[in-house]
Amino acid sequence: MNSRKPKPPQLVEKKAIRVQVNDREYTGNVDVRKTLVDFIREDLALTGTHVGCEHGVCGACTIILNGRAVRSCLMFAVQADGLEIKTVEGLGTPEHLHPIQEAFRDHHGLQCGFCTPGFLMTALAFLSETPDPSKDQIREVLAGNLCRCTGYQGIVDAVEDAATRLKTGTR
Ligand code: FES
Ligand code: FES
Structure with missing residues:
Protein backbone atom coordinates (compact mmCIF):
# COMPACT_ATOMS: atom_id res chain seq x y z
CA MET A 1 0.00 0.00 0.00
CA ASN A 2 1.29 3.43 -0.85
CA SER A 3 1.41 5.41 2.41
CA ARG A 4 2.72 8.62 0.85
CA LYS A 5 0.28 11.45 1.29
CA PRO A 6 -0.29 13.91 -1.53
CA LYS A 7 1.57 17.17 -1.02
CA PRO A 8 -0.59 20.22 -0.25
CA PRO A 9 -0.65 22.80 -3.05
CA GLN A 10 2.05 25.45 -2.75
CA LEU A 11 0.54 28.84 -2.17
CA VAL A 12 2.40 31.78 -3.64
CA GLU A 13 1.69 34.88 -1.66
CA LYS A 14 1.98 38.07 -3.66
CA LYS A 15 2.15 41.67 -2.64
CA ALA A 16 1.70 44.87 -4.63
CA ILE A 17 4.78 47.07 -4.78
CA ARG A 18 5.67 50.37 -6.40
CA VAL A 19 9.28 51.17 -7.24
CA GLN A 20 11.10 53.80 -9.25
CA VAL A 21 13.59 52.03 -11.52
CA ASN A 22 16.05 54.07 -13.57
CA ASP A 23 13.64 57.01 -13.34
CA ARG A 24 10.62 55.00 -14.48
CA GLU A 25 7.85 53.88 -12.19
CA TYR A 26 6.89 50.25 -11.89
CA THR A 27 3.87 48.89 -10.04
CA GLY A 28 2.95 45.25 -9.87
CA ASN A 29 2.44 42.18 -7.76
CA VAL A 30 5.47 40.25 -6.67
CA ASP A 31 5.98 36.93 -4.92
CA VAL A 32 6.85 37.86 -1.34
CA ARG A 33 9.72 35.34 -1.38
CA LYS A 34 11.32 36.70 -4.54
CA THR A 35 14.71 38.31 -4.12
CA LEU A 36 15.25 41.81 -5.40
CA VAL A 37 17.78 40.64 -7.98
CA ASP A 38 15.37 38.05 -9.37
CA PHE A 39 12.64 40.67 -9.50
CA ILE A 40 14.94 43.05 -11.41
CA ARG A 41 16.06 40.38 -13.86
CA GLU A 42 12.84 38.41 -14.32
CA ASP A 43 9.98 40.84 -13.73
CA LEU A 44 11.66 43.97 -15.08
CA ALA A 45 13.82 42.18 -17.72
CA LEU A 46 16.84 44.24 -16.64
CA THR A 47 19.40 41.50 -17.00
CA GLY A 48 22.44 43.74 -16.68
CA THR A 49 22.44 43.05 -12.95
CA HIS A 50 24.14 39.69 -12.54
CA VAL A 51 23.72 36.89 -10.04
CA GLY A 52 26.88 35.24 -8.78
CA CYS A 53 27.10 33.78 -5.31
CA GLU A 54 23.59 34.65 -4.09
CA HIS A 55 25.12 35.00 -0.63
CA GLY A 56 26.24 38.61 -0.48
CA VAL A 57 29.88 37.75 -1.13
CA CYS A 58 30.75 38.51 -4.77
CA GLY A 59 29.06 41.88 -5.38
CA ALA A 60 27.88 40.97 -8.89
CA CYS A 61 24.29 41.88 -8.00
CA THR A 62 25.10 45.36 -6.65
CA ILE A 63 22.54 48.04 -7.45
CA ILE A 64 21.85 51.50 -6.04
CA LEU A 65 18.88 51.69 -3.70
CA ASN A 66 17.95 55.19 -2.57
CA GLY A 67 21.49 56.33 -3.31
CA ARG A 68 23.31 53.50 -1.55
CA ALA A 69 25.02 50.48 -3.07
CA VAL A 70 23.29 47.29 -1.93
CA ARG A 71 23.49 43.60 -2.79
CA SER A 72 20.20 42.80 -4.36
CA CYS A 73 20.55 39.06 -3.72
CA LEU A 74 20.26 39.71 0.01
CA MET A 75 16.92 41.52 -0.11
CA PHE A 76 13.40 40.58 -0.96
CA ALA A 77 11.76 42.62 -3.69
CA VAL A 78 8.96 43.63 -1.34
CA GLN A 79 11.54 45.38 0.85
CA ALA A 80 12.16 47.83 -1.99
CA ASP A 81 8.54 48.97 -2.03
CA GLY A 82 8.41 52.77 -2.29
CA LEU A 83 12.15 53.08 -2.97
CA GLU A 84 14.31 54.21 -5.88
CA ILE A 85 16.40 51.66 -7.74
CA LYS A 86 19.21 52.34 -10.17
CA THR A 87 20.68 49.51 -12.20
CA VAL A 88 23.51 49.44 -14.71
CA GLU A 89 20.94 50.08 -17.46
CA GLY A 90 20.41 53.49 -15.86
CA LEU A 91 24.02 54.57 -16.44
CA GLY A 92 24.96 55.41 -20.00
CA THR A 93 23.88 54.16 -23.40
CA PRO A 94 26.18 52.51 -25.97
CA GLU A 95 26.36 55.87 -27.78
CA HIS A 96 26.81 57.96 -24.63
CA LEU A 97 28.61 55.98 -21.97
CA HIS A 98 28.68 57.26 -18.41
S1 FES B 1 25.14 37.51 -6.15
FE1 FES B 1 27.02 37.63 -5.06
S2 FES B 1 26.69 39.26 -3.67
FE2 FES B 1 24.78 39.00 -4.64
S1 FES C 1 34.92 38.34 -13.63
FE1 FES C 1 35.49 38.61 -15.69
S2 FES C 1 35.91 40.74 -15.83
FE2 FES C 1 35.55 40.39 -13.72
Missing part, protein backbone atom coordinates in the same frame (compact mmCIF):
# COMPACT_ATOMS: atom_id res chain seq x y z
CA PRO A 99 32.13 58.62 -17.42
CA ILE A 100 32.65 55.62 -15.12
CA GLN A 101 31.93 53.25 -18.00
CA GLU A 102 34.31 55.18 -20.25
CA ALA A 103 37.03 54.96 -17.63
CA PHE A 104 36.56 51.18 -17.30
CA ARG A 105 36.79 50.85 -21.08
CA ASP A 106 39.88 53.04 -21.36
CA HIS A 107 41.75 51.30 -18.52
CA HIS A 108 40.76 47.75 -19.52
CA GLY A 109 38.88 47.38 -16.25
CA LEU A 110 36.99 44.38 -17.56
CA GLN A 111 37.49 41.20 -19.49
CA CYS A 112 34.53 38.81 -19.47
CA GLY A 113 32.37 41.56 -17.95
CA PHE A 114 30.42 39.36 -15.56
CA CYS A 115 31.48 41.32 -12.49
CA THR A 116 31.43 44.70 -14.23
CA PRO A 117 27.87 45.92 -13.50
CA GLY A 118 28.50 45.34 -9.81
CA PHE A 119 31.80 47.22 -9.92
CA LEU A 120 30.23 50.10 -11.85
CA MET A 121 27.36 50.52 -9.39
CA THR A 122 29.70 50.20 -6.40
CA ALA A 123 31.95 52.87 -7.93
CA LEU A 124 29.00 55.14 -8.70
CA ALA A 125 27.74 55.15 -5.11
CA PHE A 126 31.27 55.47 -3.75
CA LEU A 127 32.28 58.41 -5.96
CA SER A 128 29.09 60.29 -5.21
CA GLU A 129 30.03 60.21 -1.52
CA THR A 130 33.80 60.37 -1.96
CA PRO A 131 34.54 62.50 -5.03
CA ASP A 132 38.27 62.78 -4.32
CA PRO A 133 39.32 59.32 -3.12
CA SER A 134 42.79 58.03 -2.35
CA LYS A 135 43.99 54.81 -3.97
CA ASP A 136 43.66 53.06 -0.62
CA GLN A 137 40.03 54.16 -0.29
CA ILE A 138 39.34 52.87 -3.79
CA ARG A 139 40.95 49.53 -3.01
CA GLU A 140 39.01 49.28 0.23
CA VAL A 141 35.60 49.93 -1.34
CA LEU A 142 36.30 47.54 -4.22
CA ALA A 143 37.42 44.78 -1.87
CA GLY A 144 33.83 43.61 -1.57
CA ASN A 145 33.51 42.94 -5.31
CA LEU A 146 35.12 39.86 -6.81
CA CYS A 147 36.61 39.64 -10.29
CA ARG A 148 38.13 36.46 -11.65
CA CYS A 149 39.66 37.98 -14.76
CA THR A 150 41.34 41.34 -14.51
CA GLY A 151 43.76 41.27 -11.59
CA TYR A 152 42.05 44.44 -10.31
CA GLN A 153 44.72 46.98 -11.31
CA GLY A 154 42.74 48.18 -14.31
CA ILE A 155 39.61 48.50 -12.18
CA VAL A 156 41.38 50.56 -9.52
CA ASP A 157 42.90 52.79 -12.22
CA ALA A 158 39.48 53.15 -13.86
CA VAL A 159 37.79 54.27 -10.65
CA GLU A 160 40.60 56.73 -9.95
CA ASP A 161 40.28 58.16 -13.45
CA ALA A 162 36.48 58.20 -13.21
CA ALA A 163 36.76 60.41 -10.13
CA THR A 164 38.75 62.92 -12.17
CA ARG A 165 36.34 62.72 -15.11
CA LEU A 166 33.33 63.30 -12.87
CA LYS A 167 34.99 66.23 -11.12
CA THR A 168 36.16 67.95 -14.28
CA GLY A 169 33.28 66.91 -16.49
CA THR A 170 35.73 65.41 -19.01
CA ARG A 171 35.09 62.23 -20.90
